Amino acid sequence: MSAGAPTSLPRRYAAWSLDAAAIAVVVVALLHRRLCAGLAACGEALDALSLTMAGTMADAAERGIVPAALARTWLADPALHAAVGQLSVAVSAWLLPPMLAFALLALIWFAGFEGSRWQATPGKRLLGLRVVDDDGLPPSPVRAALRQAAGLLSWASLNIGHALAGLAPRHQALHDRIAGTRVVRVDARPMPLPVRLWLALQLPACFLLLAWLMHAVDRSVTAALDTTLGL
Template sequence: MSAEPPRLSVAPAAFLQRYAAWSLDMALLLAVAILACGTRIRDGAARIDTAFDGIVRSMAQAMADLLLHGATPLDLARGWLDDPRQRAAIAALSDAVAATVFPPLLLAALLALAWFAAFEASAWQATPGKRALGLRVVDTGGRRIGIARAAGRHLAGALSWITLNLGHLLALVPPRRQALHDRVAGTHVTRNANIGERLPAWAIAWLVLQVVATVAVTAWLLLAAQASMQRAFEALL
């Protein structure tokens, strides 16, 4: 009788390993959703730009009108909030943002449900992002999970988000390191013990890239707002 092959020892996945894997998967799914909604996003971006300029022009006009009457900073704030032109401009911006952002986000969410459930219930027991980092999703007995539990685990992830990410941070708590949605679904995210918790160089670079991209986008938005404000005041002079 042949001997049973040795089973790989496993350990709970580290928090950064889990995040890096999730962000890899979501980056791909968001890219697909953005490409699929490309025309809507381009049109929406133009609407957002127009609506934002409308807010800035309305703000600049209200400030100029009030300053001519010797208004205080409190008067400026009250006048800006009470100005029907400003409320209309804010409503237009809100509508433009919703029409631009919600469709790709909804599509990405639907793709994510199918993606995570199918891959985590497959023989891989992992999405491509998790597999790249040597992670697997198992039940409390270390066994492969079914499609229903995998889908339930993904949907339970909403609980981790609506708790202001406290549900995700539970994955930092030893010894089980289960996020809230893992506890709800009765699952664990494991890694091969011989991998260790240290991220490979490429995964560290991926996380650094996300930080750099976040800083760059924030700086771009601030500069764009400053440029719009400058254009509005120049138009009034």
């Protein structure tokens, strides 16, 4: 009996994104207080950087320094370098713990579900996908774990390893080729409407996040200029 037909890259991504969202919810629940404190620290570091830049701009305006010279002043300003370093440290301290927690939970989540009798994570099961080995048989827990470990190479290749899953005829990503596995479709039904909406909302959500970041920077810079100019 056939193990199933090769599946498309968009369907694989949809399944992964559903699993990733579930893992992200767990990470946020576990690290909620740390994330809030880290975000506050990033805001304070951004405000300090904005205040330093605003002070330099005000001083340059009083001295009649042209914009090109101001850029050179910023590059040589130790106070500005220190403020940038503090912001970098704050952002790293905010992002690294949840990223490491996500990576660890993802390894357990994907290897555990795909190495089980279901041969699929909840996201894959919802979309009728299953992981098999090159012979069409269920992958062993060791092979499933190897598949997840090899997935680091697919990420490290700037997602070129994942894009290989779009190539016919077997549609194997880089980590599938290393582990000797395939993702096959065992359900011929079309993608459910809620999943299509989930995919459609991801790009607007990214734009909203970018807009929020730009607003935070604008607020910080405006507040720093108001403070420096005594407004």
